[in-house]
Amino acid sequence: MIDPQEQATLNQALELFHFAFRAFTLGPDAVLAEQGLQRVHHRILYFVGRYPDLSINDLLGILSVSKQALNAPLRRLLELNLIQASQDPQDRRIKRLQLTETGHQLEQRLSGSQRELMARVFAHHGAPSEAAWREIMGTIADWQLPAVRRAPTPRAE
Incomplete structure (x- = not known):
């Protein structure tokens, strides 16, 4: 139970x-609206951009959606x-996702403004404040969504 005085x-x-x-989402939301897209589209673009050749199953795990x-x-x-x-060369049942050049440009426009904001704030x-922020955000994520923080398994070549 939370102390009533601490609640404020x-x-x-x-x-x-x-x-x-x-x-944090103001700028990207405006760009998404121009494109007729939503935040879920930004999350997909971000993670596919961050992990090229990400499988659909790995993306499902990262986003924790069905x-x-x-x-x-x-x-x-x-x-x-x-x-x-594209199909995985070793297992044709697996689809691998990549950003197109247009997708990369949009992802840079969406996440770039957020990276710039974080860089300015840090x-x-x-x-020391950046390290504390990362520790706090990591703790929140770990306590509530521990499996989501895993990076995808790298693809064997």
Whole structure:
């Protein structure tokens, strides 16, 4: 049970988290709206860009969604030629995902503004604050979604 006096301080932290998240997603949300896309599309573009040749199953694990939940947004990105899918050379049942050049450009536009914001904030506050922020964010992720923090298994060549 949370101490009632501590609750006010925790509510302030929740509000800061809410407003920071809103500020963090403001720019990308505007770009996504121009494209007729949503945040789920950004998450897909980000992780496919970060892990080229990511399998659909690995993407499902990272996003922690069902095949049904991933189907429509992934299909839309394929239709828009932002992502391409190819068969794995060793196991043709596995589809590997890559960003197209257009997809890479959009992902850079979406995530680039977020990377720039984080770089400015970290530079402003210094390395100890950045390390503390990473530790806190990592703890939240580990406590609530431990399996999601795993990197995908690298593809054997």
